[in-house]
Amino acid sequence: MSIIINTIKDFSVAERFLRYVQIDTQSDPSSETFPSTEKQKNLSKLLVEELLAMGVTDAHLDQYGYVYATIPSNTAKNVPVICFCSHVDTSPDSSGENVKPVVHHNYQGQDLVLPDDKSIVIRYDEHRDLANQIGNDIITASGTTLLGADDKAGVAEIMDAARLLLNHPEIKHGDIKILFTPDEEIGLGVNFVNIEKLGAQFGYTMDGEKAGTIEDETFSADGVKITIHGISVHPGFAQDKMQSAIKIASKIIGTLPEDRLSPESTSGKEGFVHPIHMSGTVEKATIEFIVRDHATSNLSRYETELENHVKNILSKYPKCTYTFEVQEQYRNMKEILDQYPQIMEIGIEAIQRAGMNPERRSIRGGTDGSRLSFMGLPCPNVFAGGHAFHGKQEWVSRQDMEKAVLTILHIASLWEEKTN
Incomplete structure (x- = not known):
């Protein structure tokens, strides 16, 4: 199955990402509503429409702004139900309005000067992972806004993985749940998640940074x-x-x-x-x-x-x-995840099968997974590929997002493979 997954080339993740980042979904810490901004639902509604068009028949948006969806099992095995989760909102720290994504094709190690504000420069010697991006396509904003890779990269990756699972029934998997949340950036992302309705046993947030990383520890x-x-x-x-x-x-x-x-x-x-x-x-x-x-x-x-x-x-x-x-x-999710070592073992093996060297990390921060883990959904954090979050120098590469899509497919496949 690993060979089959790694031969997939028909990705749509970059196209989706470029579309999603142009929708303003900035959350507002001073708001007293939930979600904190109604505009977050604009992206969530689009995601539901796209999931329904794929054939995900139960995709829907609830009154709190959560998107729930299920990709049904295609195996006779009794596989644990796995959830993939990302957040639709972007940080209040920098404008997310009128984002104009720019694709820098075939990156060759140069500093990236952003076209709408030439004082904003993504410098090779200041962004260490650019050394791993030679030949890749780097996506940035234009210099006046953040990009939104945190976490629209994760959203796009889950969406593309859903499409590929539906289009490749030879990839065996159990029930896969999808959860898109609002207001993660202001610490409220899972306040109204209905864990019973979600119906998953384990989860993975797609909200990390460098390709190949997986995080099981937060503040x-x-x-x-x-x-x-x-x-x-x-x-x-x-x-x-x-x-x-x-x-x-x-x-x-x-x-x-x-x-x-x-x-x-x-x-x-x-x-x-x-x-x-x-x-x-x-x-x-x-x-x-x-x-x-x-x-x-x-x-x-x-x-x-x-x-x-x-x-x-x-x-x-x-x-x-x-x-x-x-x-x-929130609390350190490691306190919960250490009780379920198979979640991390499968995550690490999935990264390996997708062709990367896994790097286990701790986060100097938190994710939706921090609170989900204590709500009954043990949930480590997998890379989404973005860098320099919350500011105008934010960037992500197309190839790293594609690696994240492959990682999702391998995680889904591995849970099925390792179930007796």
Whole structure:
């Protein structure tokens, strides 16, 4: 079966990707709706139409913006039901409106100057994986927006794999479930997923980076909101009376350690405490933090240190008070995935069969798979091929997306092959 899959050449993944990235699906962290932007459904509706046209008869969009679909089993074996998942939204960090994808054919190692803003340059010596792309077709945006490879590359790969599974019945597989989610980029992607309805036992998110990588470990994550209650007095009469909440909040942030526990000073499996938003007035100010570490037990230690830091600053302002709220966001999926080693074993073998050297990685971040794993769907993260996510230098190669499609086909085939 491996030989049959690797002879497939009629990919449509690049064509799909170029079409999908031109649909604005940016999510909005300030929204109070779900999904956070209605425009995300524009792509989701198109995906349902394309799945139905392929012959996936149960493809549909629910009220929350999730796309559910099933490719029925074509084997007599009782194969575990496998889900492939990607998210349709793009990051709020850079514009996703009017994306104009550019294909740089037969890349030869040059710096890529983007045509609509020539100050945006994807430099060979700054993007290490460009060394592996000689002769490939590199897709970028035009210089004024992000590209959307995160995660429309994953969406396009799953869609093309679905088409190929339906067109190649000689590839044996069990039931394959497809799930496309909104709002992953703002941490809400699986809030309303119906796991029972989905009906899968194991899953793979197609949301990773470099070709050949598979990730079974994420950060564990909490959010912290600190509210400072100051003393507001008319500034003309404020001497020895005013205690400004916004100035206190600024001191809290300005005196955080710079040589540790910050994104700027950590790497690998080192955790951090990172302020992401501050707002306020003299009377009341809030600071929002994200707290991250691969070891869940470290989060409470970081939060205690942060609260002690706040108390120390507030000790100089005895009339002021504060609140310190911690909210769990997601947990390291490795805690779940280690209980089901076959998921990773099959993922690694699928990458090998697709002609790559597998690289097992940890993520300094999270995916939908982080939360899905704790919701009952153990779900590692497989490469989608994109690079430099969330910014104007984002890029992906056509050939790497095709390798991801082959990897999906091999995963589906291997679960069938290894079922007695």
